[in-house]
Amino acid sequence: MEKTDYLIIGNSAAGINAAEAIREQDGRGKVIILTEESYLNYSKPLITYYLAGKIPIEQTGWQQGDFYSRLDIDIRLNTKIVHLDVEQKKAISASGDKFGFQKALIATGGSPIIPAIEVDGGKKLDKKLINRAENIFTLTTLEDARKLKAYIEKNGVEKATILGGGLIGLKAAEAFLELGLRIELIELSDRILSATFDKQASSIVEERIRDLNSNIFTQNTIEKIYMEGNRITKAQLTDGSNIDCQVLVVAVGVAPEVPFVDSGALDTDRGIKVNQFMETSAPEIFAAGDVVQARDILAGEDRNIAIWPLAVMQGKTAGLNMAGSHYAYGGGFFMNSVEILGVSSISMGLTSLEPDDSRKVEVLSQFKPESNYYKKIIIRENKVVGAILVGAIERAGIYAGLIKNGIDVSNIRDNIISENFGLIQLPADYQKHLVVGEGIEV
Amino acid sequence: MKKIYIQEEYCIGCRLCEIYCQVKHSKSKKIIKAFKSEQGQLMPRVLVEEIGHNSFAIQCRHCVDAPCVDACISGAMKKNISTGVVTCDQDKCVGCWSCIMVCPYGAISKDPGERKIASKCDLCEDEEIPVCVSNCPNEALKFMDMEDK
Numbered sequence A: 001m002e003k004t005d006y007l008i009i010g011n012s013a014a015g016i017n018a019a020e021a022i023r024e025q026d027g028r029g030k031v032i033i034l035t036e037e038s039y040l041n042y043s044k045p046l047i048t049y050y051l052a053g054k055i056p057i058e059q060t061g062w063q064q065g066d067f068y069s070r071l072d073i074d075i076r077l078n079t080k081i082v083h084l085d086v087e088q089k090k091a092i093s094a095s096g097d098k099f100g101f102q103k104a105l106i107a108t109g110g111s112p113i114i115p116a117i118e119v120d121g122g123k124k125l126d127k128k129l130i131n132r133a134e135n136i137f138t139l140t141t142l143e144d145a146r147k148l149k150a151y152i153e154k155n156g157v158e159k160a161t162i163l164g165g166g167l168i169g170l171k172a173a174e175a176f177l178e179l180g181l182r183i184e185l186i187e188l189s190d191r192i193l194s195a196t197f198d199k200q201a202s203s204i205v206e207e208r209i210r211d212l213n214s215n216i217f218t219q220n221t222i223e224k225i226y227m228e229g230n231r232i233t234k235a236q237l238t239d240g241s242n243i244d245c246q247v248l249v250v251a252v253g254v255a256p257e258v259p260f261v262d263s264g265a266l267d268t269d270r271g272i273k274v275n276q277f278m279e280t281s282a283p284e285i286f287a288a289g290d291v292v293q294a295r296d297i298l299a300g301e302d303r304n305i306a307i308w309p310l311a312v313m314q315g316k317t318a319g320l321n322m323a324g325s326h327y328a329y330g331g332g333f334f335m336n337s338v339e340i341l342g343v344s345s346i347s348m349g350l351t352s353l354e355p356d357d358s359r360k361v362e363v364l365s366q367f368k369p370e371s372n373y374y375k376k377i378i379i380r381e382n383k384v385v386g387a388i389l390v391g392a393i394e395r396a397g398i399y400a401g402l403i404k405n406g407i408d409v410s411n412i413r414d415n416i417i418s419e420n421f422g423l424i425q426l427p428a429d430y431q432k433h434l435v436v437g438e439g440i441e442v
Numbered sequence B: 001m002k003k004i005y006i007q008e009e010y011c012i013g014c015r016l017c018e019i020y021c022q023v024k025h026s027k028s029k030k031i032i033k034a035f036k037s038e039q040g041q042l043m044p045r046v047l048v049e050e051i052g053h054n055s056f057a058i059q060c061r062h063c064v065d066a067p068c069v070d071a072c073i074s075g076a077m078k079k080n081i082s083t084g085v086v087t088c089d090q091d092k093c094v095g096c097w098s099c100i101m102v103c104p105y106g107a108i109s110k111d112p113g114e115r116k117i118a119s120k121c122d123l124c125e126d127e128e129i130p131v132c133v134s135n136c137p138n139e140a141l142k143f144m145d146m147e148d149k
């Protein structure tokens, strides 16, 4: 059995940042990163940019090729962990390799959720069937994107059907529209990007999509699909309508699954539970990224928030603590940036709260239909808890700073929605902190 | 590291820093050319904010724990470990605006040129002193190490 000081399972945002943080603290300990995939390193959010033809496949790599050698990190591709024994502290790969470790990090992200859909002939849609089908795809890995792109090019696909209007569904939509394809997007809730969009923001983007000869079906889902051989030909929606399918992308979300850990070996809920140091319930086993349920500073409880910036921060936190530091994760909240053919949008935090005197919720908004401009700020107990910006996203991060730092905005309420809101309108103390300070502790 | 410090009490809102920044990052590096023929493709990377007599010039703070670097999905936004300067590699940037979403200073803009890329202060790495600092007539911007303050 091979032995290592640090075993990192997962070679992406969380895993790579953890390794880098470990090296900052510990120049000598042996670090192994494992991935089940065959690509050296690539950024998941970039796979739709590759799909859209905006970047070549090589540019999906986000760390330089010499990253591993420079930091003396042992990287093992094509190594899928099938069992992690948290008590014996060893991991076993699909090909039978064993890794003993002092400390391990689970940074395996999420796997695509496959909703219950009937397949004509009596079966149910599942991962196996998707793998076998020529024109049904999930879209969470570079390999998924590569296959999808090849299929589209080879078969001259003109229209794509996307199931799911969340982050991945919209990123897919962005790519398809960019490629000049028409899309049909099917979303269960009453609006797209329901995690952070309200009806108004959603309708601006929906309209843009409809302008492009494409369609969106909300409050709807696919009930049944029809196949001819290994190809999907048609989908039947809940409202009874039928749509022809040239390709189907299943993008209803990702779930933090850890099939390689015995059930009960780690505390889990919606993801692996971790404390603020990214430690799991088992000693010396850490977890970070899309696979965990960690602090949401707005919900006041732990939640699974599967976004890149948080995976990076959690990975760093885990790495520092694995190497012996005592560094706490500050928590995060959901945020997202999408651009559908020229209409950009950024949304963050709790955006679906309604005005409510007793809960001290105020909602300020401004909408200019002629320029697709929309801005909405949600304030709860005098603090910003959510923001939506459509059409003009400049300086959106100032709102993220206000949310993260829990700044009382009661004195600047009248300005907060203004189009040219900037640091100068901020409460005096916070402004001073930003302007005169060094730019660190924000 | 040496950083730009803002002395807002001396800022009179003349916006010379913006002008010099814009010229410095122009193709021609010539003020008239930059303003006449490159207009529309240029934007200063320092922003003077002003209300009444209150004003200050703000550019990237080159944060120690830079949120923009953590948020960048392409590896374009990087902090140079030896100099501390945070820069955006324009060849890698894909214009996803994740960095704009998280910079608490609002110090990143969309580059007004043809490509969708982020634009921010690079501390004029090839100059001894960033041009906004060296051209401020009132020392409202200072370039120094915190220790010397």
Ligand SMILES: Cc1cc2nc3c(=O)[nH]c(=O)nc-3n(C[C@H](O)[C@H](O)[C@H](O)COP(=O)(O)OP(=O)(O)OC[C@H]3O[C@@H](n4cnc5c(N)ncnc54)[C@H](O)[C@@H]3O)c2cc1C
Pocket: A009, A010, A011, A012, A013, A014, A015, A034, A035, A036, A037, A043, A044, A045, A046, A047, A048, A079, A080, A081, A082, A107, A108, A109, A110, A139, A140, A141, A167, A168, A171, A260, A288, A289, A290, A291, A306, A307, A308, A309, A311, A337, B073, B096, B098
């Ligand atoms: C198409 C798409 C677009 C996105 N766009 C954005 C965006 O614009 N902004 C944003 O903030 N977020 C976006 N996200 C989400 C973002 O990609 C994730 O939050 C982030 O990648 C999570 O990083 P992670 O390290 O936790 O896990 P992942 O990136 O999921 O990586 C998991 C790693 O674990 C490995 N692994 C998994 N299981 C095993 C195993 N059993 N054995 C060995 N290795 C294993 C995988 O090979 C991989 O290396 C997007 C996601 C997708 C799919």
Ligand code: SF4
Pocket: A439, B059, B060, B061, B062, B063, B066, B067, B068, B069, B086, B102, B103, B104, B105, B106, B107, B108, B120
């Ligand atoms: S761009 Fe903003 S977040 Fe990034 S280093 Fe500069 S001030 Fe900090």
Ligand code: SF4
Pocket: B071, B072, B073, B074, B075, B076, B077, B088, B092, B093, B094, B095, B096, B097, B098, B099, B100, B117, B118
């Ligand atoms: S806009 Fe460019 S620099 Fe900013 S986060 Fe996206 S890829 Fe990185």
